[in-house]
Amino acid sequence: MPRFSLKRAIALWLVLSVALVALLIRESPTLAYTPFASIEIQPSAGRPIHLPNRIFDCTQGAAQWHCSAALAEQPLDLTWSYSPAFPTELGDCGATYAGRTVSCREAGMDFVRGLQYRYALQGDLELGAAQLNGLRWHYWGINLLMSLRDPGLIGLGLGLSLAGGVLVALGAWRSPGRWAKGIASFACGMGMALLVANYFGRVLLETVHGVGISDDQWQWLTHGLAIAAGIGTWISTAALLYFPFGPVMRLIVSLLAGVSLFSLLAQSPGAYLLSFMGIPVGSGPFGSHLPIFLASGAAWLAAFWLYRKRPINTRRFLSFTGGMGVFAIGSLLALMGLLWLGYVD
Structure with missing residues (x-):
């Protein structure tokens, strides 16, 4: 794909995404003051x-x-x-x-x-x-959205997220520069933030009450730890991409990046995409664990490429992690937005 065509494709994707978000907000059931759905x-x-x-x-x-x-x-x-x-x-x-x-x-x-x-x-x-x-x-907007129903709206969000991930992966492969490094390292930071928030969010409130911490204080502490861990992983991954590290530090940062990507993919609605593609998820001896297996394989690949840090491996890491990250973050935001705006439940 010529460079100018890729830029046009990214611009078209941005226009379509913004137009869809604007339509969803305009027709949202939750933003109107009504007693009915x-x-x-x-x-x-x-x-x-x-x-x-x-x-x-x-x-x-x-x-x-x-x-x-x-x-x-x-x-x-x-x-x-x-x-x-x-x-x-x-x-x-x-x-x-x-x-x-x-x-x-x-x-x-x-x-x-x-x-x-x-x-x-x-x-x-x-x-x-x-x-x-x-x-x-x-009233074509609301009638179009309602004709899609829950599966169609979720599929539309996943499709746009997947298209965005593919475009970012192609762009990072062609130009593995600052933007590619920024997107890949940010994706790792988001994955670590989700991992920390999910882990500490499962702690029973009765446990923290025993040490004198209130519910609100624990929520603030959990959010603060998640943000700090995410920023730390973001910065350390970016630093490894820009500067030479020793083998031990390179191994630690690479493993952190791999764990972060695993967390991001495992918590994204990617299993829906497999279902839309006709791949059975949740049936058979391995069906329910298929998304976890795929996320694990992706995480190991990303960690290996980042650790090796040769030009071709860095390019692979940036393209793979950036594309996967945009898909996972986009699909999470799409599902959360549809829930918040009242289109799916």
Whole structure:
């Protein structure tokens, strides 16, 4: 791939990633002040039409929620009663459109701000086929995202992360300079930070209470240790890439980098990618351990190449670790973002 083509591919990947993130944030169920997970119209013919939560203006009364929006220049009003003792448990849904009563029923539950119900408006709302299609196209973003469902959204995030990792690996192989060294060493630092946070996060709180440490103090201490360990691994890996080390220190830093890459890959949602590729994960005598085996092999390769520190081995380390790191970090961020924005649960 010519150098200019690689740069264009990276630029295109960045544009697509930013556009997807912007769309997800714009249509997010969690960022709108609504008592429901989602609202959809179920016409007499055709697919459901999903309405974005952001179009609803909701107010909470003493014992009732009221939400309104404008559809095809007509008002849609929704109401729910609730008990003040159980404010999250809504009663039956009441709906009117253009002053006419509309059937509104529960259509399932999602975990958005805790467990919340999805609601469906039954019928065409006395709108024509062209008007219904116009609503679907007007709110194309939420309808596109909802058509993908959980597996499709996760697969899209993993696919973009994988594409980013491949582009970084190709770029690092072509130009094993400062950017390549920075990305690879940062990936090692992230892996070590996750390892420390995961290890100390499993310590029983009753244990730390016995030495006079509160829950909040332990959380701050765990985060501080994770950040310090991550920065230390980041700096030491970068230093080994730039400066000559003795064999003992080179071995220690290389092993730390390998352990960090293992942690990063083992904790990433990479097993989903194997499932999307049709590779059985979780079945058979070795299926459930396949991601761990692959992460272990990748870690040993990275540690070996970093320790040998010949020009070709350094290039291999930068390309391999940078690409794997971007894929793992990207897939983690994608899954966390989808969870936080309320698209998957």
